[in-house]
Amino acid sequence: MIKIRFIDLFAGIGGMRLGFEQAADSLNCKTECVLASEISADCQWVYQNNFNHEVLGDIRAINQLPPHDFLLAGFPCQSFSYAGKKAGFGDTRGTLFFEILRLIDTCKPQALIFENVRGLYSHDQGKTLATIKHEIKNRGYSFDTFLLNSSNFGLPQNRVRLYMVGILGVSPKFELISDVGSPDSHSYNCQQLSLFNPLSKPVAVANILEDNPDSKYDCSPEFVEALKTRLNNNLTQLHGRRLIDYRGGNSLHSWELGLRGKCSPEEIELMNRFILKRRNKVFGRHQDGKLLSREQIASFFNHPHFDQILDSLVAKKYLQVVDCKYKPVSGNFSFEVYKFLDSRKISVTLVASDANRLGIYHNHRVRRITPREAARLQGFADDFILHFNDDKAYYQLGNSVSINVVKAVARDVILNTLPCQSANKSLIPLNSLSGG
Incomplete structure (x- = not known):
């Protein structure tokens, strides 16, 4: 039996x-992890408790890699993310990629598997990815990229990530193809067949929910009561609703819920018109709308008590004044939950910053999803030990990879790395890999 030695850089959990x-x-191969590196002490705790494996810290303190066959690296994504500053290699975190290259030069593996955010694919008009490709190919590796959505691999999460793979001295033929899946979690049809797993069962959020989680995950009575009042006690309307103060659409807003003070119907009408109209091109092209003057607001809200209504909204802190212009006070961080999942659909992308504020209305309870449910969204088995601090567990899971997707990518790379015999691709030992 073949034994594959691998290294796990930026290992996370x-x-x-x-x-x-x-x-x-x-594929009937044994594995041996010969080195793991992760700078976060909290992630190290989880890793060591699950794998009983000592984890090295900062990659910059590693001088040489031991002999190995595969190199795995989910290198830091913040500098390439749509949610970040998109500084790329101008960001210190972005340059950590060159630390990977430095270590590859000390001991070239047979194959590389990298994971990163979708934003890296188009960052700086593709120049960042072109730089990565150049550096990898310059070392004798092939270079292929795949944009893959977790929802196509048996997980009810709309999560698109970029996978970059390279094989030394080989021109591989992969079965994988890029597929970003549904444009959003609402348009996903859980009955549709996966391109990659046509015989797999359809997936939906309902499949990962716990029946009776701890009451500590319940939303506060005050928040639930505000939701009931706004939705006329029909909490099934929470399915798929987002709570955000600078967008319209299928959203609930703090002024509609009275979270900073009860609003009159006129105040609610002004606020709803405000967030809609401020995005009009006549007021500018900023993605989330411009700050508006009192005169601009009056142009679409003609009311005899306009001044009093506007001043009241400022006093209640639904609006703030900046250079004599008005803007909503905040985005989604003023809510206990920023998005309620629809159990019949798939989840939005789990992210580190607010994985602890994804909600669900399930079994007549309005609550946040639990860390275990978040882990299931990523494909972690229920016997996987999560961090004992819930907030840290949510953060780690939002930063993690989807297990099912990595498995599919790794399987394809292994099959392209090891020689095969017969139509079913039975593996035979390769001299460059460890013998079983």
Whole structure:
């Protein structure tokens, strides 16, 4: 039996490792992790408790890699993310990619598997990815990229991530193809067949929900009562609703819920018109709308008590004044939950910053999803040990990879790396890999 030695850089809580080990096991290969590196002490705790493996810290303190066959790295994504500043290689975190290259030069593996955010694909008009490709190919590797959505791999989450793979001295033929899936979680049809797993069962949020989680995950009575009042006691209307103060659409707003003070119908009408009209091109082209003057607001809200209504909204802190112009006070961080999932659909992308504020209305309870449910969205088995601090667990899971996707990518890379015999691709040992 073949034994594949691998290295796990920027290991997090071990998602890349789990997916890789599952892929190797499905191909009757043994694995040995010869080095793992992760700078976060909290992630190290989770990794060590699940894998009983000592984890090295800062990658910059590693001088040389031991002999290995595969290199896994989910290198930091913040500098490439749509949610970040998009500084790329101008950001210190972005330059950590060059630390990977430095270590590859000390001991070239047979294959590389990298994971990052979707934004890296188009960052700086593709120049950042072109730089990565150049550096990898310059070292004798092939270079292929795949944009893959977790919802196509048996997980009820609309999560698109970029996978970059390279094989030394080989021109691989992959079965994987890029597929970003549904444009959003609402348009996903849980009955549709996956391009990658046509015989798999459809997935939906309902599949990952716990029946009776701890009451600590329940939303506050005050928040629930505000929701009931706004929705005329029909809490099923929460399915798929977002709570945000600078967008319209299928949203609930703080002024409609009275979170900073009860609003009159006229105040609610002004606020709803404000967030809609401020995005009109006549007021500017800023994505989330411009700050508006009192005169601009009056142009679409003609009311005999206009001044009093506007001043009242400022006093209640639904609006703030900046240079004599008005804007909503905040986005979604003023809510206990920023998005209620629809159990019949898939989840929005789990992200580190607010994974702890995804909600669900389930079994007549208005609550946040639990860390275990978040782990299930990422494909972690229920026996995986999560961090004992819930907030840290949510953060780690939002930063993690989707196990099922890594497994599919790793399986395809392994099959392209190891020689095969017969139509079913039975593996035979390769000299460059460890013997079983």
